[in-house]
Amino acid sequence: MPAAFSDPIWRKPQTAPAFQSELSAGSTLDAVVVGGGIMGLSTALHAARAGLSVQVLEAGAIGQGASGLNGGQVIPGLKYDPEWLIEHFGKARGEALVDFAASTADAVFDVIRDEQLAVPFTRNGWIQAAHTETALRAAADRDRQWRSRGADVKLLGRAEIAAMTGAKGYLGGWLDRRAGVIDPLSYTMELARVAAGAGVKIAEQQRVVKLSKEAGLWRVSTQSGAELRAKSVVLATNAYTDGLLPGLAQTIVPLHSFQIATAPLPADLAVSILPGGQAVSDSRRILVYYRKSPDGRMVLGGRGRMALPSSAADWAHCERALLRLYPALAGIAIEKRWFGRVALTPDHLPHLHEPEKGLLAVVGCQGRGVGLMSALGKRIASYLASGDARQLPFPLSPIQPIPFHAFRRVGVAAMITWYRMLDAFER
Ligand SMILES: Cc1cc2nc3c(=O)[nH]c(=O)nc-3n(C[C@H](O)[C@H](O)[C@H](O)COP(=O)(O)OP(=O)(O)OC[C@H]3O[C@@H](n4cnc5c(N)ncnc54)[C@H](O)[C@@H]3O)c2cc1C
Numbered sequence: 001m002p003a004a005f006s007d008p009i010w011r012k013p014q015t016a017p018a019f020q021s022e023l024s025a026g027s028t029l030d031a032v033v034v035g036g037g038i039m040g041l042s043t044a045l046h047a048a049r050a051g052l053s054v055q056v057l058e059a060g061a062i063g064q065g066a067s068g069l070n071g072g073q074v075i076p077g078l079k080y081d082p083e084w085l086i087e088h089f090g091k092a093r094g095e096a097l098v099d100f101a102a103s104t105a106d107a108v109f110d111v112i113r114d115e116q117l118a119v120p121f122t123r124n125g126w127i128q129a130a131h132t133e134t135a136l137r138a139a140a141d142r143d144r145q146w147r148s149r150g151a152d153v154k155l156l157g158r159a160e161i162a163a164m165t166g167a168k169g170y171l172g173g174w175l176d177r178r179a180g181v182i183d184p185l186s187y188t189m190e191l192a193r194v195a196a197g198a199g200v201k202i203a204e205q206q207r208v209v210k211l212s213k214e215a216g217l218w219r220v221s222t223q224s225g226a227e228l229r230a231k232s233v234v235l236a237t238n239a240y241t242d243g244l245l246p247g248l249a250q251t252i253v254p255l256h257s258f259q260i261a262t263a264p265l266p267a268d269l270a271v272s273i274l275p276g277g278q279a280v281s282d283s284r285r286i287l288v289y290y291r292k293s294p295d296g297r298m299v300l301g302g303r304g305r306m307a308l309p310s311s312a313a314d315w316a317h318c319e320r321a322l323l324r325l326y327p328a329l330a331g332i333a334i335e336k337r338w339f340g341r342v343a344l345t346p347d348h349l350p351h352l353h354e355p356e357k358g359l360l361a362v363v364g365c366q367g368r369g370v371g372l373m374s375a376l377g378k379r380i381a382s383y384l385a386s387g388d389a390r391q392l393p394f395p396l397s398p399i400q401p402i403p404f405h406a407f408r409r410v411g412v413a414a415m416i417t418w419y420r421m422l423d424a425f426e427r
Pocket residue numbers: 034035036037038039040057058059060061063064065066067068069070071072073074075206207208209236237238239240241242244257258259289301338339340341342365366367368369370371372373
């Protein structure tokens with residue numbers, strides 16, 4: 001695979017390193033965090049602010065996972081609306097989950113403000129665009145549920161959504177003004193910078209290969225031969241989960257998300273395309289999501305094939321989606337193509353596990369982890385600091401591998417083909 005396909009539009013020539021890669025020597029740590037994405041860094045930063053000693057160990061470079069590769073859409077909420085959450089989790093846990101879901105975008109914008117992160121962002125909302133009457137009814141229901149709770153949301157008619165997106169083919173949609181867009185790689189690197197400033201040690205190129213318990217402490221061993229001791233370990237490896245904790249990788253379905261970025265748009269087109277700078281996801285089964293970058297490119301993503309991409313042709317479905325929405329962009333060059341992995345769980349909710357005391361794992365970002373993992377990291381840090389499980393928005397659950405996990409690729413490929421066909425019929 002050409003190296004360029006793992007290089008997002010967000011990567012800029014680095015001026016100064018955000019932190020010095022460093023391994024703790026000797027003393028027992030309060031926590032070792034495995035994985036240096038948004039989840040791991042948010043946990044580490046908030047834990048350090050709560051007074052804990054923390055080491056982050058990252059298998060590669062900080063930001064090389066989904067956190068540095070994503071679309072930068074900061075969307076609050078979970079896949080489910082408030083009434084579903086209350087019905088399924090009961091009143092007390094359900095209401096707490098609704099409050100948590102409502103707060104996930106705040107977790108990003110608050111930390112940008114409070115920690116003075118140098119991250120390009122716009123907070124003008126996210127549009128869920130409806131291309132069928134069914135999707136429009138779902139948007140109206142979502143609007144009713146969130147509006148009754150005081151959320152800053154709004155239903156959009158056909159003319160309004162056309163003016164806000166400049167895109168063809170939508171019947172209407174839903175605007176959630178709590179949302180926004182960021183440069184996700186800057187955000188990840190800035191989290192690392194302030195975490196290091198708060199005392200967190202961060203070491204790159206340190207794949208954790210073994211966890212064992214010794215006299216009530218966790219011994220964490222890395223591929224390079226380093227050994228650390230800690231009271232707690234947090235696995236924040238999400239879609240890149242390997243075999244470190246038996247069974248964990250089999251609890252998720254990792255999917256590829258592919259993205260393209262155009263050349264900066266000419267001024268005459270830029271004024272009519274997303275003039276307010278919102279993020280958009282559309283209602284198709286095979287979701288397409290897009291936004292403009294701070295330097296005026298269209299950045300669009302969607303599901304991609306499960307095999308590793310081998311040529312630009314593997315992004316053709318993204319280019320077709322872009323031109324279906326914006327025929328005027330025909331002839332504008334696609335300057336970048338890249339992809340990354342997202343982790344789905346069968347119930348579309350993140351899963352928190354603690355199979356043994358002091359060993360925590362968080363998986364299942366559902367492709368919407370910028371806000372979710374920022375907020376969850378903060379809660380996990382509170383749990384580490386207090387030991388109070390009420391800090392956790394989701395219940396701790398046993399690790400339950402998905403049956404027939406080895407066949408997931410065949411199943412996912414078949415599902416994507418079928419959904420694409422249904423989407424094509426509804427065009
Ligand atoms: C192309 C794409 C577009 C997306 N768009 C959006 C979007 O617009 N909005 C949104 O909210 N979400 C989006 N997402 C999802 C979002 O990026 C993720 O939910 C989020 O970044 C997950 O963060 P994380 O820290 O949990 O995982 P990651 O950022 O993936 O970090 C996990 C890290 O763990 C490391 N690791 C794995 N195993 C080990 C080990 N044994 N030892 C040490 N380190 C290890 C990996 O190297 C990796 O760096 C997108 C994802 C992709 C791929």
